[in-house]
Amino acid sequence: MAESAGTTTTTTTGGAARGGDLAGALRAATARLAAAGVPSPRADAELLAAAVLGASRGELAAASLRGSDLTAEQAGELARLVARREAREPLQHLLGRAPFRGLELAVGPGVFVPRPETETTAGTAVEAALQVAAAGRSPLVVDLCTGSGAIALSVAAEVPGARVVAVELDPAAHAWARRNLDAHPAGERVRLVQGDATAPELLAELDGTVDVVASNPPYVPPGAVPREPEVRDHDPALALWGGGDDGLEVPRGVVARASALLAPGGLLVVEHAEVQGAALRALLAPPQWSGAATADDATGRPRATSARRA
Numbered sequence: 001m002a003e004s005a006g007t008t009t010t011t012t013t014g015g016a017a018r019g020g021d022l023a024g025a026l027r028a029a030t031a032r033l034a035a036a037g038v039p040s041p042r043a044d045a046e047l048l049a050a051a052v053l054g055a056s057r058g059e060l061a062a063a064s065l066r067g068s069d070l071t072a073e074q075a076g077e078l079a080r081l082v083a084r085r086e087a088r089e090p091l092q093h094l095l096g097r098a099p100f101r102g103l104e105l106a107v108g109p110g111v112f113v114p115r116p117e118t119e120t121t122a123g124t125a126v127e128a129a130l131q132v133a134a135a136g137r138s139p140l141v142v143d144l145c146t147g148s149g150a151i152a153l154s155v156a157a158e159v160p161g162a163r164v165v166a167v168e169l170d171p172a173a174h175a176w177a178r179r180n181l182d183a184h185p186a187g188e189r190v191r192l193v194q195g196d197a198t199a200p201e202l203l204a205e206l207d208g209t210v211d212v213v214a215s216n217p218p219y220v221p222p223g224a225v226p227r228e229p230e231v232r233d234h235d236p237a238l239a240l241w242g243g244g245d246d247g248l249e250v251p252r253g254v255v256a257r258a259s260a261l262l263a264p265g266g267l268l269v270v271e272h273a274e275v276q277g278a279a280l281r282a283l284l285a286p287p288q289w290s291g292a293a294t295a296d297d298a299t300g301r302p303r304a305t306s307a308r309r310a
């Protein structure tokens with residue numbers, strides 16, 4: 001696993017049992033993943049092969065062009081991973097990590113895989129916290145429903161001096177967040193709390209003092225069963241279903257809790273489904289809130305609503 005693609009050639013020609021050529025293995029894996037409906041079969045095949053070889057994707061491409069072979073052991077490991085991906089296990093579970101705003105977060109069964117659209121939500125929180133820091137204060141930021149710790153750790157890593165509190169209800173997800181925070185130097189500035197983000201007593205000692213509240217809560221309405229098997233079968237139920245007729249029960253609780261936590265002028269940013277922007281803006285109405293607006297993610301879909309505590 002730890003050897004580079006370059007060493008692979010040497011090892012194989014040096015006597016290890018041969019497992020076939022890398023370029024052919026990549027083509028075969030891509031075809032199998034495409035037939036299984038995996039949306040990005042070539043990229044997934046390359047990432048799995050790179051993990052098996054302990055190589056970067058660039059090194060993998062170079063080894064493939066050079067005509068490198070796999071050892072039998074590497075070919076077997078790759079075949080096992082491809083079979084699991086064919087069965088639509090999330091790529092990030094197989095790799096054990098997910099990229100997020102420059103971080104590499106550890107993920108696996110029991111925690112929601114952080115998504116690219118949440119990078120936009122986290123970016124809004126980072127920018128708001130940087131504005132507070134630029135004014136000479138140490139920003140206090142709360143991430144409600146933190147999952148792997150993605151938003152909380154991004155803010156801590158990108159905003160020097162920020163103090164962050166991250167809240168997660170699910171014990172399994174909380175353990176993943178703990179692991180991610182412990183693995184990063186900025187994690188020292190994140191306090192992780194296990195609890196219900198919608199409970200009025202949660203972090204009551206911080207009421208009226210928080211500069212930014214960010215949240216990607218569960219918001220899927222009942223009946224809107226996710227199409228992708230990776231989501232439907234592998235993301236935890238607690239991370240998906242928002243509760244109530246519209247999926248907004250938890251988000252409503254998050255808004256209520258944020259309303260108490262935020263200092264006057266503090267910013268709330270909440271992620272939601274494309275169709276929920278109007279409902280969120282209605283929740284974030286005057287006189288309690290001002291400037292409610294829904295922003296698009298990188299693909300142009302309206303996915304995050306923010307407002308300032310009046």
Ligand SMILES: C[S@@+](CC[C@H](N)C(=O)[O-])C[C@H]1O[C@@H](n2cnc3c(N)ncnc32)[C@H](O)[C@@H]1O
Nearest residue numbers: 112114145146147168169170196197216218239
């Ligand atoms: C959609 S996931 C998002 C996780 C993370 N913020 C991210 O963007 O990757 C929602 C998370 O909220 C947690 N959660 C659900 N209900 C909660 C509640 N009432 N209080 C705290 N966390 C909750 C779930 O366990 C899950 O980890």
